[in-house]
Amino acid sequence: MKINLLSCEAPRPDRRAITKCIAEMANNVSDSLAKEFTDILLEGDTIDIEIEDKNSASDLRALRKLSIDYEIIE
Secondary structure, eight states, X not given: OEEEEEEEOOSSOOHHHHHHHHHHHBTTXXXXXXXXXXHHHHHTOOEXXXXXXXXXXXXXXXXXXXXXXXXXXX
């Protein structure tokens, strides 16, 4: 499943938690790339990631807990 991460609405976003979440859920994303994605997201740009369908419910719940807005593409 492909999703767009649109923005993070948390008043004080936890960069480490967001980076860890992206690294664990996204296919073929290393820790350093997840850190770059986190920086891009917190600057206000969107990022596209692909997650496995079998874990999608828990992954989307983790995004909501971090106050990350997303949209499902496929």
